Amino acid sequence: MTTERLKVVFAEALGLPAEKITDDLAYNSIKEWDSTAHMILVAALEDTFDVMLDTDDIIDMSSVAKAREILKKYDIEC
Amino acid sequence: MTIQIDLTGKVALVTGASRGIGAEIARVFARAGAHVFVNGRNEQTLQELCSELGGNAEPLAFDVCDPKAIKEAFQKLFKQTKQLDILVNNAGILDDALIGMVTEAQVERTFATNTFSVLYTSQYGSRLMQRSSRDSSGNAKGGSIINVSSIIGRVGNHGQAVYAGSKAAVIGITQSLAKELAGSGIRVNAIAPGFIDTDMTRTIPEDKYKERMSSIAMKRIGTPEDIANTALFLASDLASYVTGQVIGVDGGMLI
Numbered sequence: 001m002t003t004e005r006l007k008v009v010f011a012e013a014l015g016l017p018a019e020k021i022t023d024d025l026a027y028n029s030i031k032e033w034d035s036t037a038h039m040i041l042v043a044a045l046e047d048t049f050d051v052m053l054d055t056d057d058i059i060d061m062s063s064v065a066k067a068r069e070i071l072k073k074y075d076i077e078c
Numbered sequence: 079m080t081i082q083i084d085l086t087g088k089v090a091l092v093t094g095a096s097r098g099i100g101a102e103i104a105r106v107f108a109r110a111g112a113h114v115f116v117n118g119r120n121e122q123t124l125q126e127l128c129s130e131l132g133g134n135a136e137p138l139a140f141d142v143c144d145p146k147a148i149k150e151a152f153q154k155l156f157k158q159t160k161q162l163d164i165l166v167n168n169a170g171i172l173d174d175a176l177i178g179m180v181t182e183a184q185v186e187r188t189f190a191t192n193t194f195s196v197l198y199t200s201q202y203g204s205r206l207m208q209r210s211s212r213d214s215s216g217n218a219k220g221g222s223i224i225n226v227s228s229i230i231g232r233v234g235n236h237g238q239a240v241y242a243g244s245k246a247a248v249i250g251i252t253q254s255l256a257k258e259l260a261g262s263g264i265r266v267n268a269i270a271p272g273f274i275d276t277d278m279t280r281t282i283p284e285d286k287y288k289e290r291m292s293s294i295a296m297k298r299i300g301t302p303e304d305i306a307n308t309a310l311f312l313a314s315d316l317a318s319y320v321t322g323q324v325i326g327v328d329g330g331m332l333i
């Protein structure tokens with residue numbers, strides 16, 4: 001389940017309504033989540049959760065569910 | 079009219095700042111009020127420079143050839159300051175050889191130090207700058223990446239294919255990143271020094287040294303300060319509309 005906090009960050013960074021942010025929403029599957037938006041999203045996640053993500057994790061962040069899984073590695077539950 | 083460049087409140091990282099051009103850039107930035115992280119491989123040497131610079135500098139020792147060490151250094155910067163405004167990619171080595179005698183190890187070491195490092199520090203540096211590059215009203219405050227290339231990277235030279243290649247690549251990286259990062263308010267420029275009085279040029283054989291000197295129209299060797307002053311300009315708001323440029327600082331040298 002995509003929780004509220006993660007949803008808000010994704011929605012704001014990608015400029016989408018919160019209801020569009022589902023677990024299976026995938027990178028590059030919609031025009032709003034292209035590579036430029038991806039870097040904006042990464043900055044927003046880093047700001048919100050106060051982490052600096054590894055390059056490999058940025059590249060691996062292929063869906064909302066995957067983002068949550070990656071953040072878990074940094075001890076962030078969201 | 080007096081123009082004073084004020085970098086108060088800015089955070090800078092200068093690679094290869096233990097001596098030569100990098101050390102002078104760190105001095106000039108610190109004097110202008112910036113907080114400067116000085117890099118090199120030897121903590122002790124960096125500590126000495128920091129003592130000279132007072133409270134405005136601190137060491138950040140890592141080997142620019144090691145991507146993992148670069149990542150860790152930026153993580154440290156992230157934790158400590160959450161801010162980076164100026165990144166100077168200056169660390170570099172010179173290792174000449176005729177093409178028939180170039181070794182694999184030499185190619186790898188030269189490109190790892192002079193070129194690949196610029197990609198990795200720019201990757202982490204620009205991300206940090208993007209985060210700190212907006213003021214409270216959301217306007218881009220901007221950052222400045224300054225890459226130290228070389229006149230040799232622009233025009234090439236006998237016996238310097240490896241060095242020239244590594245420095246020409248820095249120009250390509252500069253021009254590409256200038257385009258990619260302009261939207262985030264980050265300017266990316268390069269300086270192409272000519273013949274500058276540092277450890278790097280002091281080991282050159284006497285005949286070669288004389289030949290180089292006679293190729294300089296201004297008839298003097300450049301000083302690290304000549305380069306540092308250009309870096310100061312590029313780091314400052316005076317250069318707020320300058321990006322993607324390669325500024326030759328070479329006294330009119332012809333190779």
Ligand SMILES: NC(=O)c1ccc[n+]([C@@H]2O[C@H](COP(=O)([O-])OP(=O)(O)OC[C@H]3O[C@@H](n4cnc5c(N)ncnc54)[C@H](OP(=O)(O)O)[C@@H]3O)[C@@H](O)[C@H]2O)c1
Binds near residue numbers: 142229270279
């Ligand atoms: N001098 C010239 O005439 C001239 C002309 C054109 C371009 N340049 C360029 O200007 C830059 C500075 O040159 P310089 O003349 O000041 O040279 P230098 O006096 O030899 O200093 C080189 C600096 O780079 C650092 N460095 C080298 N390898 C490093 C590594 N793997 N990791 C971290 N730091 C490293 C050294 O620090 P440690 O050894 O303490 O680690 C030192 O601080 C270089 O990129 C050079 O190619 C110089």
